[in-house]
Amino acid sequence: MKNYFIAKSRRLRSTPYTSRIEKQGVTAYSIYNHMLLPAAFGSLEDSYHHLKEHVQIWDVAGERQVEISGKDSAKLVQLMTCRDLSKSKIGRCYYCPIIDDNAGMINDPVILKLQEDRWWISIADSDVILFAKGLAIGNNLNVKIFEPNVDIMAVQGPKSFKLMEKIFGEKITKMKFFGFDYFNFDGAKHLIARSGWSKQGGYEIYVENTKSGLALYDKLFEEGKELNVKPGCPNLIERIESALLSYGNDMDNDDNPLECGLDKYVSLDTEINFLGKDKLKQIKKNGLIKKLMGVIIEAKEINVSKSIELLDKDNLKIGELRSGVYSPHFKKVIGIAMINKPYYNLSQTFKISINGTIFEGKVCDLPFI
Amino acid sequence: MKNYFIAKSRRLRSTPYTSRIEKQGVTAYSIYNHMLLPAAFGSLEDSYHHLKEHVQIWDVAGERQVEISGKDSAKLVQLMTCRDLSKSKIGRCYYCPIIDDNAGMINDPVILKLQEDRWWISIADSDVILFAKGLAIGNNLNVKIFEPNVDIMAVQGPKSFKLMEKIFGEKITKMKFFGFDYFNFDGAKHLIARSGWSKQGGYEIYVENTKSGLALYDKLFEEGKELNVKPGCPNLIERIESALLSYGNDMDNDDNPLECGLDKYVSLDTEINFLGKDKLKQIKKNGLIKKLMGVIIEAKEINVSKSIELLDKDNLKIGELRSGVYSPHFKKVIGIAMINKPYYNLSQTFKISINGTIFEGKVCDLPFI
Numbered sequence: 001m002k003n004y005f006i007a008k009s010r011r012l013r014s015t016p017y018t019s020r021i022e023k024q025g026v027t028a029y030s031i032y033n034h035m036l037l038p039a040a041f042g043s044l045e046d047s048y049h050h051l052k053e054h055v056q057i058w059d060v061a062g063e064r065q066v067e068i069s070g071k072d073s074a075k076l077v078q079l080m081t082c083r084d085l086s087k088s089k090i091g092r093c094y095y096c097p098i099i100d101d102n103a104g105m106i107n108d109p110v111i112l113k114l115q116e117d118r119w120w121i122s123i124a125d126s127d128v129i130l131f132a133k134g135l136a137i138g139n140n141l142n143v144k145i146f147e148p149n150v151d152i153m154a155v156q157g158p159k160s161f162k163l164m165e166k167i168f169g170e171k172i173t174k175m176k177f178f179g180f181d182y183f184n185f186d187g188a189k190h191l192i193a194r195s196g197w198s199k200q201g202g203y204e205i206y207v208e209n210t211k212s213g214l215a216l217y218d219k220l221f222e223e224g225k226e227l228n229v230k231p232g233c234p235n236l237i238e239r240i241e242s243a244l245l246s247y248g249n250d251m252d253n254d255d256n257p258l259e260c261g262l263d264k265y266v267s268l269d270t271e272i273n274f275l276g277k278d279k280l281k282q283i284k285k286n287g288l289i290k291k292l293m294g295v296i297i298e299a300k301e302i303n304v305s306k307s308i309e310l311l312d313k314d315n316l317k318i319g320e321l322r323s324g325v326y327s328p329h330f331k332k333v334i335g336i337a338m339i340n341k342p343y344y345n346l347s348q349t350f351k352i353s354i355n356g357t358i359f360e361g362k363v364c365d366l367p368f369i
Numbered sequence: 370m371k372n373y374f375i376a377k378s379r380r381l382r383s384t385p386y387t388s389r390i391e392k393q394g395v396t397a398y399s400i401y402n403h404m405l406l407p408a409a410f411g412s413l414e415d416s417y418h419h420l421k422e423h424v425q426i427w428d429v430a431g432e433r434q435v436e437i438s439g440k441d442s443a444k445l446v447q448l449m450t451c452r453d454l455s456k457s458k459i460g461r462c463y464y465c466p467i468i469d470d471n472a473g474m475i476n477d478p479v480i481l482k483l484q485e486d487r488w489w490i491s492i493a494d495s496d497v498i499l500f501a502k503g504l505a506i507g508n509n510l511n512v513k514i515f516e517p518n519v520d521i522m523a524v525q526g527p528k529s530f531k532l533m534e535k536i537f538g539e540k541i542t543k544m545k546f547f548g549f550d551y552f553n554f555d556g557a558k559h560l561i562a563r564s565g566w567s568k569q570g571g572y573e574i575y576v577e578n579t580k581s582g583l584a585l586y587d588k589l590f591e592e593g594k595e596l597n598v599k600p601g602c603p604n605l606i607e608r609i610e611s612a613l614l615s616y617g618n619d620m621d622n623d624d625n626p627l628e629c630g631l632d633k634y635v636s637l638d639t640e641i642n643f644l645g646k647d648k649l650k651q652i653k654k655n656g657l658i659k660k661l662m663g664v665i666i667e668a669k670e671i672n673v674s675k676s677i678e679l680l681d682k683d684n685l686k687i688g689e690l691r692s693g694v695y696s697p698h699f700k701k702v703i704g705i706a707m708i709n710k711p712y713y714n715l716s717q718t719f720k721i722s723i724n725g726t727i728f729e730g731k732v733c734d735l736p737f738i
Contacts, residue, residue, distance in 0.1 A: 005397040006375040007408030008674035010691050011494060011617030012400065028374040031381065031400040034494065034617060039376030101506050106499065125380060125403065127496035130475065131503045137470050137644065138507015147622075248380030248403060253516075275506065305377035322379050 001303045003028075012036055015061035016151050016210045017217060024231040032062030032125045038233040045328055047230075048237040051200055055159035056232030057220050060197070060204070061151035066121040066129045072141040073117050079135060080121075080128075081111070082257060082274050084267035088113050093178040093193055097257040097265050098128060103276035103283060104253040105260065106131060108245065110195065112180060120150070120206075124247035149208060153217060156202035159227045164203055166223045167216075168192070172203070180206075185219070188212035197234045199242035199369075236325045240334055243294065243367030249323045250292060250336045256283055259338070260292045261366065290319070291344040294368055297333040297361035301326055302354050310337060310350040310361070318343040318350055327368070333359075334368055370672045372397075381405055384430035385520050385579045386586060393600040401431030401494045407602040414697055416599075417606040420569055424528035425601030426589050429566065429573070430520035435490040435498045441510035442486050448504060449490075449497075450480070451626060451643050453636035457482050462547040462562055466626040466634050467497060472645035472652060473622040474629065475500060477614065479564065481549060489519070489575075493616035520576045522586060528596045529571035535592045536585075537561070541572070549575075554588070557581030566603045568611035568738075605694045609703055612663065612736030618692045619661060619705045625652055628707070629661045630735065659688070660713040663737055666702040666730035670695055671723050679706060679719040679730070687712040687719055696737070702728075703737055 006012070006029050013035040021038055028040040038059055041047060050056065068076055078085050081096040082103075088094055090113050098107040098121075107128045112120040121128055129147055136143050155164055164172045168183045172192065175181060180193035188209035196202040207213030221229055245251060251260045258266060258280065267274075268281055295310070307320040317340070324335030339348070348363040375381070375398050382404040390407055397409040407428055410416060419425065437445055447454050450465035451472075457463055459482050467476040467490075476497050481489040490497055498516055505512050524533055533541045537552045541561065544550060549562035557578035565571040576582030590598055614620060620629045627635060627649065636643075637650055664679070676689040686709070693704030708717070717732040 001377075002391065003374045004377075004391075004395065005372045005409075007397040007399045008370075008373075008672070009399065009615075009618055010673060010675050011615065012674075014675045022371065022373075026373065028376040030376045030378065040374075100502055127499055130496055131499035133469055134500045134503020134505075135507045136503075138504045138509075140507075246378075246380065249378055303377070304379060305381075306379050306383045 015059055016207070016214060017059035017061065017153060020214075020217060021059050021231055026231070033064045033123060035062040035064070037062040041231055041233070044236060047232055048235050048328065050228075050230055051157050051198060051232055051235055051238055053158065054228040054230065055155065055157040055163050055224055056230050057217065057224070058154040058156060058233050060154050060234070063122050063152050065148055065150045065206070066123060066132055066145065067119070067148045068121065068132060068143055068145050069118040070143040071117065073119055073143050076132065076136055076141050076143050077111065077119050077121070078272055079274055080132065082267060082276060082280060083265040084270045084272050085111070086270070086272055090115060091180055093180060093195055095265060097260070097262050098131070099257060099276040100253070101275045101279065103256040103279040105247065105251050105255050105257060106253060108247050108251075108262075112193070122152075126247065149210070151207045151210065151213065152204050153207060153213070154196045154202060154204045155220065156196045156198045156232065157200045160202035163220065163224050163227055163229065167219060186212040186215045190216070197244055198238050199244070200238065236323075237327055240323055240325050240336060241327055241329060241367070241369045243336065245292070245336070246323065255292075255338065256280065258283055259288055259290050287341075289341050290338050291341075292366070293337055293339045293344050294364040294366040295321060295324075295335045295337045295350075295361050296330065296364055297324070297335065297352060297359050299333040299354055299359040302333045302335070304335070308352060308354070310339070310352055312343070312350060318348070321352060329369065336366070337363070339363055384428055385576070385583060386428035386430065386522060389583075389586060390428050390600055395600070402433045402492065402496075404431040404433070406431040410600055410602065413605060416601055417604050417697065419597075419599055420526050420567060420601055420604055420607055422527065423597040423599065424524060424526040424532050424571075424593055425599050426586065426593070427523040427525060427600075427602050429523050429603070432491050432521050434517050434519045434575070435492060435501055435514065436488070436517045437490065437501060437512055437514050438487040439512040440486065442488055442512050445501065445505055445510050445512050446480065446488050446490070447641055448643055449501065451636060451645060451649060452634040453639045453641050454480070455639070455641055459484060460549055462549060462564055464634060466629075466631050467500070468626060468645040469622070470644045470648065472625040472648040474616065474620050474624050474626060475622060477616050477620075477631075481562070491521075495616065518577060518579070520579065520582065521573050522576060522582070523565045523571060523573045524589060525565045525567045525571035525601070526569045532589065532593050532596050532598065533572055536588060555581040555584045559585070566613055567607050568613070569607065605692075606696060609692055609694050609705060610696055610698060610736070610738045612705070614661070614705070615692065624661070624707065625649065627652055628657055628659050657710060659707050659709050661735070662706055662708045662713050663733040663735040664690060664693075664704045664706045664719075664730050665699065665733055666693070666704065666721060666728050668702040668723055668728040671702045671704070673704070677721060677723070679708070679721055681712070681719060687717070690721065698738065705735070706732070708732055
């Protein structure tokens with residue numbers, strides 16, 4: 001596959017870490033929420049093995065926050081997500097599908113409850129702030145909505161606990177998954193969550209004080225030397241093996257959360273009021289017409305830059321591949337595909353054309369590992 | 370400046386023209402509305418000279434449409450823009466700032482009135498569809514909002530009129546600027562507007578029938594051979610010389626339309642109801658605190674990937690450069706800058722650091738040419 005350059009401009013915003021990662025050897029970018037998101041530091045496979053064994057520091061500032069505060073903030077946040085947040089606690093993160101009145105996915109953020117009347121929606125790649133503003137204005141809600149200066153760096157990998165303990169002490173290793181708390185560094189207080197877009201363990205540091213955050217970035221590399229720390233980024237192989245869904249890749253506004261397998265984040269049997277609730281009830285009653293599934297393909301290489309059709313033996317389309325990568329673990333291509341009814345049963349076989357060659361594949365469960 | 374690759378994925382959507390422009394030598398992409406937007410076919414300066422003399426075909430499918438139809442569609446569209454659309458006509462395009470309740474810019478689309486109750490908002494780079502949906506839901510408006518399959522190709526340059534006449538006949542040369550009409554090609558009807566993101570003249574073809582659109586794309590190159598047609602894309606030099614503003618580059622949600630010099634699209638002395646109207650009246654009464662201006666810098670090269678501070682002789686910040694490029698016409702760097710009060714008077718001088726070297730510059734009017 002031929003490579004193309006990215007044309008930088010202010011519209012594709014830099015992060016506070018950009019100048020550092022460019023010195024550290026970033027080779028490719030994606031764009032996420034109008035911001036540069038590192039996508040490779042040389043070999044994807046080397047970085048995958050390193051992530052699974054050691055510790056990496058990621059510039060994921062593209063995971064922007066939408067801050068919603070004020071008297072009606074809880075009401076607005078609940079209106080936007082089909083997950084019941086009525087029992088949510090301060091100091092916890094919640095993975096929440098955001099859907100519109102037609103139940104179409106708009107985003108799948110992690111929502112942080114900072115206070116009873118102050119929330120951060122840590123968003124995937126769509127302008128949730130505009131949806132929130134529109135809803136707030138239209139419903140005449142008493143809220144303040146803005147994008148704060150928060151630039152997340154993630155510390156990911158099995159040695160992340162050891163590294164963070166060296167800097168913040170034992171307390172940080174006691175934090176539960178999807179909990180967050182505040183930690184001091186270099187005169188500033190940082191919100192740190194036990195979270196991150198890998199299944200290798202780690203933290204996300206929500207940097208508000210840029211100066212202190214940059215000092216912390218450097219400190220992490222200094223203290224991490226003996227742990228073989230490296231710069232990194234969300235890794236396509238690791239995230240597909242772990243079935244961490246990517247909004248815009250695996251799902252979009254034409255899909256609903258039930259089709260995406262997010263049933264446990266859909267709270268239909270509650271009294272809470274959210275957009276798309278009636279539509280979701282109707283969808284559940286009628287049954288799904290497509291479903292997000294794993295696929296394993298007997299191939300050694302793939303580059304998915306758009307949906308690729310999956311065909312049955314009679315060349316009828318049974319679904320489409322939306323993400324895919326060669327997995328060193330399975331020694332095959334694995335991927336995430338939207339499969340039409342009735343083909344989304346396990347072990348359904350299909351054909352797929354990759355660069356003009358036909359390969360065999362079969363449908364499987366998610367996650368792979 | 371070091372170059373970085375773009376990491377392609379389904380999330381950064383391809384267009385129907387992507388495979389064609391990749392065969393035709395595209396070298397760099399930007400991302401626009403989650404879609405690949407070609408940013409270079411080799412030399413920016415060669416393409417600039419070619420655009421000003423001949424004719425180019427551009428893949429600008431990233432200019433997505435937000436379709437709003439239904440009984441309350443005119444009400445919703447007017448609510449979103451500070452430009453008075455009460456006398457707008459079917460078959461015309463309108464450049465319209467979209468602002469929020471705080472008068473902050475959200476987008477600066479061209480709005481096409483298709484019917485009295487059917488509109489296309491042809492957007493710059495932000496998810497206007499989410500703002501429209503939120504407002505419609507919150508206000509309980511009777512509208513249908515979606516992103517139709519429309520992939521614009523632009524025909525730009527002084528010879529675009531001759532080229533389009535060869536295919537569509539003399540009628541198309543009679544169309545007025547910012548008018549649109551429907552033209553047949555290869556069994557399909559195409560909406561074609563006399564518009565485009567250059568000041569060199571031309572058309573934008575709103576392709577809904579992809580098959581016919583691709584045939585038309587090929588036909589334009591075939592018929593254009595004798596006119597020296599080439600593939601191209603919005604050109605940074607040409608657009609800055611012409612002061613075509615770019616949302617996200619030159620202005621963003623922290624700026625209001627008066628600060629951006631868009632006064633003639635701000636209809637405060639009317640009875641119409643739009644978001645941010647009271648706020649704009651207050652801003653107008655209090656006076657501006659910053660203003661978008663042109664700048665000329667005594668340098669031969671610049672790459673603007675983020676705001677660059679402009680300093681007065683005492684090293685006080687007087688504003689920031691947001692876009693900039695070397696202009697072969699002026700033989701200097703020109704740019705678009707947000708200048709703080711009271712420094713936005715013409716001929717104000719400043720200093721700017723470009724790659725560690727200090728250059729002199731001065732404030733000027735827009736457009737340059």
